Amino acid sequence: MQVIEDIVTDARSGSCREITLEQGARSCFSIPLTYDESVYGVLVVYGRSPAENWDTDILAEFGQTIAHTINAVETRSSFQADSVVELTLHSTAADTPLCRLAQAIDSKLEFEGLVSGTDDVATVFFTVPGVAPEQVVTAGKDVLGITEVTSLVERDDAPLFKARLSEPSLAGLVLNQNATVRSLRVDAGTATVVVDLPGSASVRTFVDSLAQEVPDLELLSRRTRTRExxxxxxxxxxxxxxxxxxxxxxxxxxxxxxxxxxxxxxxxxxxxxxxxxxxxxxxxxxxxxxxxxx
Incomplete structure (x- = not known):
C-alpha cells in the first residue's frame, strides 16, 4: 500500500496535485488487490483531509477481500466451463525442491497431490519407484526447500511419501493460476507437467507467467477436450x-x-x-x- 498523507506537501502528488485538490481531496491511498500470487489491480481511495495517524489496516483488509472475491468468481467460472485446454510443458532448468530431491536420489518422482497450507508451507505427496524409502527420507533432510519427508506407504512398485516445502514448487505455481495438475514427472534435472487450463483462459498469459518462475519452460503440446x-x-x-x-x-x-x-x-x-x-x-x-x- 502507498499512502500520500497530504497531497499539498507530498512530492509524489506531481502533476495530479492541482486536479485532486480542485476535487476536494487532501490524501490518497493506493491499495493493491492481491490474492496469493495474483494481482488484480489497484484500488485508489481519496480522503478529504490529511491522513495523519490514520489506521490503514482496514483499507488493506478491504483490498484483500476484493481480491479474494475476484479470485473466487474466476475460479467458479473456470470450473463451470464445459471444456478445458490440456497443456504439456517441459523444463530442463526447473530449480524446485522436488527437482533437487530427484537429483539427490538419482531417480524420478511422480507427483500425487499438493495441499497449500494456510501457514504458507505446502505439503506435497509423491511416489518414488525403485528407491528404498529410507534413502528418500535421508536425502530429503539435506535438500534445500524441504523441511521434512515422511514415508507413508511402502509399496513394491512405488512407495508414497509426503514432504513439507518451504519454497514454491512447480505444482504450486500451476495451482496458483487456477489450473489443475493432471500429472507431473520430475527426473534428475527435468520436469514434465500436464495441466488442465480453463477453456476461457489465455494460454499465452498462463505460459508466460509460469515461464517467469521456471526457466527454459517449453510448451510441447496443446489440445482442447471436454471436462471430465x-x-x-x-x-x-x-x-x-x-x-x-x-x-x-x-x-x-x-x-x-x-x-x-x-x-x-x-x-x-x-x-x-x-x-x-x-x-x-x-x-x-x-x-x-x-x-x-x-
Whole structure:
C-alpha cells in the first residue's frame, strides 16, 4: 500500500496535485488487490483531509477481500466451463525442491497431490519407484526447500511419501493460476507437467507467467477436450468449505486416512505441523474428531 498523507506537501502528488485538490481531496491511498500470487489491480481511495495517524489496516483488509472475491468468481467460472485446454510443458532448468530431491536420489518422482497450507508451507505427496524409502527420507533432510519427508506407504512398485516445502514448487505455481495438475514427472534435472487450463483462459498469459518462475519452460503440446464428469460437483463441494476446512480434508485424503486399512490416524493428522502448531490441545482434538466423523 502507498499512502500520500497530504497531497499539498507530498512530492509524489506531481502533476495530479492541482486536479485532486480542485476535487476536494487532501490524501490518497493506493491499495493493491492481491490474492496469493495474483494481482488484480489497484484500488485508489481519496480522503478529504490529511491522513495523519490514520489506521490503514482496514483499507488493506478491504483490498484483500476484493481480491479474494475476484479470485473466487474466476475460479467458479473456470470450473463451470464445459471444456478445458490440456497443456504439456517441459523444463530442463526447473530449480524446485522436488527437482533437487530427484537429483539427490538419482531417480524420478511422480507427483500425487499438493495441499497449500494456510501457514504458507505446502505439503506435497509423491511416489518414488525403485528407491528404498529410507534413502528418500535421508536425502530429503539435506535438500534445500524441504523441511521434512515422511514415508507413508511402502509399496513394491512405488512407495508414497509426503514432504513439507518451504519454497514454491512447480505444482504450486500451476495451482496458483487456477489450473489443475493432471500429472507431473520430475527426473534428475527435468520436469514434465500436464495441466488442465480453463477453456476461457489465455494460454499465452498462463505460459508466460509460469515461464517467469521456471526457466527454459517449453510448451510441447496443446489440445482442447471436454471436462471430465464429476469435476463440477467436486468444485461445488469445495466452494462450500473454508480454506481451513479444505486444508484439513485434503490432508486427510492425500495422507490415506480414508483408505482401508488407514495409512494415518486422525491423531496423526491433527499433529501435522500446519495444523498443530497454531492449535491448542482442545482444538487439535476437535480437528481429529471432525476428520473421523467425515
Amino acid at each position: 464428469p464429476g469435476a463440477t460437483l467436486q468444485s461445488t463441494i469445495l466452494e462450500r468449505l473454508t480454506p481451513r476446512q479444505q486444508e484439513v480434508l485434503q490432508l486427510a485424503y492425500r495422507s490415506g486416512y480414508f483408505e482401508m486399512p488407514r495409512v494415518q490416524t486422525g491423531k496423526e493428522l491433527a499433529d501435522h505441523p500446519s495444523l498443530a502448531k497454531r492449535e491448542t490441545t482442545r482444538q487439535r482434538r476437535l480437528i481429529e474428531t471432525s476428520i473421523r466423523e467425515e
